[in-house]
Amino acid sequence: MSKAWRRKIISAIAEGFCAIAVLLALIPLAMILFYVVKQGFTSLNWAFFTQMPKPVGEAGGGMANAIVGTLILIAIAALLAVPIGCICGIHLAEYPTSKFSSIVRFAADVLNGVPSIVVGMFAYIIAVLPVKRFSAFAGGLALAVLMLPTVVRTTEELLRLVPAGLREGALALGATRTSAVFTVIVPAALPGILTGVLVALARVAGETAPLLFTAFGNRFWSISLRQPIASLTQQVYLYANSAYDDWHRQAWAGAFLLVMIILTLSIIARLSVRRLERMNRP
């Protein structure tokens, strides 16, 4: 009897620990979100979006160039990674069992695990070193490599959710494989693929390390692909390491903006994937 009691108590304690573990993880999450909102939201103002950074030590100014810079960087990343990633994903979904596909799938997983700073070094070697100049293009290239595996795997997974009947229906009407894929199968999965791309973009928009020695950062207004360019994350990093209260304030504002972008996109993605799943259950 007492032994049974002991076992029950152990069970209760262990279960209790699991519940505490959840709390332990949620506390930092809540704290981060709380501080980002508290410090960041109050620091946001119109100037933050419209003005350029002020010279060192001077209060005021904003991150207009960094916001635009981040948009340019992720646009370059999307232009490079989305076509390659989607077509690669199509290949994996169409030939799921081939040896080549499993090697590529493995390569995508490996690429997904490569630290972002190492990807930054790679972009530095192939896009900065030969021309001896940091550039927006090099930064976008690094981000493209980072988002590529996500695009590949999301595309593959969503294409596999498309019911086999649609493919058969298209083939039975005399569609070739190419037309079946591009006129029926991909369109059916497109909303999901697009949200997957958005999530991948949101993730790379939050990257800092790979930009340090590719996009490099820029205190001035620049939208040239061949010049160094500012980004939100790098500007936050720079300001966080500074000694000025006003820069700290702006660092929080930048962090707030980043987190809001990422949360919004991930919530949109979540909702639309759910819709897609419902749609594919006729």
Added chain:
Amino acid sequence: MRRSADDRVFRITTGMFAAIVLLLVIGIGFELWRQSMLSIDKFGFRFWTGRVWDPVSGEFGALPFIWGTLYSSFLALLLSTPIALGIAIYISELSPGMLRQPLAYLTELLAAIPSIVYGLWGVFVLTPIVRKLELLLPESLRRTPFFSGPPLGVGMGMAAIILSIMVIPFTSSVAREILKNVPIAQREAAYALGATRWEAIKVAIGFGKTGIIGAIMLGLGRALGETMAVTMVIGNNPQISPSLYAPQYTMAAVIANEFTEAADDLYLHALIEIGLLLFIITIFVNFISRFFIWTTKQRMERPA
């Protein structure tokens, strides 16, 4: 069966795009190796064992960084593993069905927060708290090598805490998926023998053990390469010390801090060689992790 011409064209064209992904992985390894030749040739194995990192005199030994990376990742796993597994177990086995989705979503949100935001929060919010805790530590413990040195807040302990928070969502989501896929018959068998709920969970964990180790190693892969947050809180001082209070340095952090300052080729190659090692280690860790997770999933697809 014979395939049509269209099918062949389609296969080859899409296959070329797929090959880009493969070429990228090979290309990264090759370029890192090619651009670290100077350092590899000059120092050889000494690079990994040397403790002196002196760009001015051209002496490069990466041991303090390797130590810092391994030690911080190890400590991070020590903290994150029980919590991540607790979360996985709670969500998949214990929580009311209504809470399951929201909790899963919230814990995975930790993975969506950018590293730089962790760093910012670490520097301005967590460091003062950690410093207070460090001061509260009993004197007897402070005399052990693990807590020697002045309580600065920043340092190895602080880095390990931040890292562990960042790693939790990766480990817990994979572990949760593994537990979800453990055949229900496993648990039923345990219950049928009079097991308590925890004992039944232990059976499930035992069944998915390899996969759960894989989940932990996936977290390790993340911790090893994590850059910004660690750079901001670890103190950036190349020393080898077991003390959690000591400011130390990691491989990723030294690359982040010094890469743009590397004035001569040897310095640059030495930093890229650190990147190469990081690349090799993370591939190795991720490979083992994927393999463990994969074999476990294979086993679960067969009826148990």
Added chain:
Amino acid sequence: MLTAIDMERFNAALAPSAAALESMNAKISVRDFDFFYGSAKVLHGITLDIPDRQVTALIGPSGCGKSTFIRSINRMNDIIPNARAKGTISIDGRAIYSSDTDVVSLRRRVGMVFQRSNPFPKSIYDNIAYGLRIGGMRNRRELNNVVERSLIRAALWDEVKDRLNESAFALSGGQQQRLCIARALAVDPEVLLMDEPASALDPIATTKIEELIWDLKVNYTIVIVTHNMQQAARVSDRTAFFMLGRLVEYADTKTIFMNPKEKMTEDYVTGRFG
């Protein structure tokens, strides 16, 4: 059990089909056809002739190979890895498994309707126009004509003519299946294969599909797989009974149901197994 109406149809169907049998105007001829999935042989030496502009039903217990067989007629099985065919199937005397066959144009001549309706996630109009568009037709007027004609033939026009731009998913299950039939008709096939087209539908929708099949055979050669014997009796002129990958008996539908030669056929159609 056959109802009185069934019997009426039955007899009405028999007169022309008996005549047609005399000349045996074979649209599809199958000779010693084997089919393999990897090393597993799932069809053994099938030989039969399917007459033009009649309805031929394939019946048999599940796993008997009837679905594999019908999917061999438009080479739908090609998309399964390691699938292999031996022997010949000819349509209008041309072997479809010969190396010079263009699978894509074969499938435009041999339409197919599936067990589960599979409308594309597009509008009703775009579903019907799909086959024409991939065939290169761009002329809007022509497309409109074909869409209308196909929907009329599939007896769906009156129900959807005012909402051609709505999603095909908005239709009921039975309507979706008729949409798929219309979609197949739009590319103007000669043969229409139907793989248990009514198995997922309610009785009323099933009746509509059966009436449609009855009307369509004036213009098309129809092959239908069904597990519902009464349905086979109602809609078909000829019936082939498959079992364990072999063709057991193939004859006039009336003969198969009233006077089968094989004991196995009799046992199956009288419900002793299956």
